[in-house]
Amino acid sequence: MTSLQQVKILTITARHHDQRLDNFLLSQLKGVPKSRIYKLLRSGQVRVNKGRKKPNYRVQLDDQVRIPPIRMEEKNLDEAPPYLLDKLKHCLLFEDEHLLVLNKPAGLAVHSGSNIAFGVIEILRQLRGNTDLELVHRLDRDTSGCLIIAKSRLALNALHTLFREDDGLQKIYRCILAGRWQGGEKMIDAPLLKNTLHGGERMVMVDEQGKSAKSLFTPLDYFPNATFAEVKLFTGRTHQIRVHAAHQQHPVAGDKKYGDERFNKQIKKLGFKRMYLHAYRLSFRLNNQDYNITAPLDSDWQKLQEKLNHEQ
Numbered sequence: 001m002t003s004l005q006q007v008k009i010l011t012i013t014a015r016h017h018d019q020r021l022d023n024f025l026l027s028q029l030k031g032v033p034k035s036r037i038y039k040l041l042r043s044g045q046v047r048v049n050k051g052r053k054k055p056n057y058r059v060q061l062d063d064q065v066r067i068p069p070i071r072m073e074e075k076n077l078d079e080a081p082p083y084l085l086d087k088l089k090h091c092l093l094f095e096d097e098h099l100l101v102l103n104k105p106a107g108l109a110v111h112s113g114s115n116i117a118f119g120v121i122e123i124l125r126q127l128r129g130n131t132d133l134e135l136v137h138r139l140d141r142d143t144s145g146c147l148i149i150a151k152s153r154l155a156l157n158a159l160h161t162l163f164r165e166d167d168g169l170q171k172i173y174r175c176i177l178a179g180r181w182q183g184g185e186k187m188i189d190a191p192l193l194k195n196t197l198h199g200g201e202r203m204v205m206v207d208e209q210g211k212s213a214k215s216l217f218t219p220l221d222y223f224p225n226a227t228f229a230e231v232k233l234f235t236g237r238t239h240q241i242r243v244h245a246a247h248q249q250h251p252v253a254g255d256k257k258y259g260d261e262r263f264n265k266q267i268k269k270l271g272f273k274r275m276y277l278h279a280y281r282l283s284f285r286l287n288n289q290d291y292n293i294t295a296p297l298d299s300d301w302q303k304l305q306e307k308l309n310h311e312q
């Protein structure tokens with residue numbers, strides 16, 4: 001069953017000031033597919049102060065946003081199943097009045113989307129009963145580790161500024177790479193071009209026409225056919241570590257998009273099916289306070305390393 005939502009005229013308050021219009025609509029139209037929201041924007045059915053706006057328009061205080069009638073499924077779209085709630089309950093690493101940091105499990109998306117009913121942010125809002133919580137950044141679904149959630153619009157804007165200034169935030173990852181890394185610590189300075197079609201699939205690729213991207217790879221431990229490494233990011237491009245690792249012929253273990261199919265089959269036979277990339281540490285300064293947060297690796301990593309140590 002579906003129902004037709006009435007026309008809404010919403011006034012922008014301090015909570016949503018300076019938020020992108022598409023993200024504002026996503027927050028107001030829970031359960032409506034992103035494709036439908038962008039279609040409404042392209043067709044001009046959404047109006048801001050009686051005029052058309054692009055998805056990246058940042059709404060301002062007292063803007064009047066018109067949302068047209070939309071057919072909505074008549075079901076509770078905001079209740080995540082108990083197993084997802086349980087999965088997130090024990091992931092908190094740090095919290096204060098401005099933000100909280102979770103150790104996101106691998107396999108859990110950060111937000112809902114196509115074929116994904118619930119992500120971290122929807123589950124967390126349900127657990128806390130707090131719709132003001134906002135994602136500060138993204139992690140790939142199969143990447144685990146530190147994920148920052150802002151508790152206010154003011155904190156969100158300040159943290160977004162830090163993320164835009166690459167030197168304002170130190171990001172350290174850990175990963176397992178296919179093959180034995182040669183040559184010790186190495187800076188990979190290779191520009192990345194987003195959304196390049198390759199075999200019909202949208203990919204990020206090393207390309208001189210792309211944006212600057214720098215990653216410092218440091219091997220921590222070696223196995224017969226793999227390497228445990230740490231990566232420090234100096235830029236924050238989409239899939240940066242995964243693409244840089246593959247560019248060095250040492251793709252991330254379990255990476256289905258950029259990885260080594262033969263190596264992935266090898267670890268799958270050992271009983272490991274996930275991607276081994278983890279946002280290990282975040283360091284930054286906000287409101288005159290220093291933050292240095294570490295997300296421990298789960299026991300699955302040690303088990304895989306023990307198995308790799310005995311592989312020839």
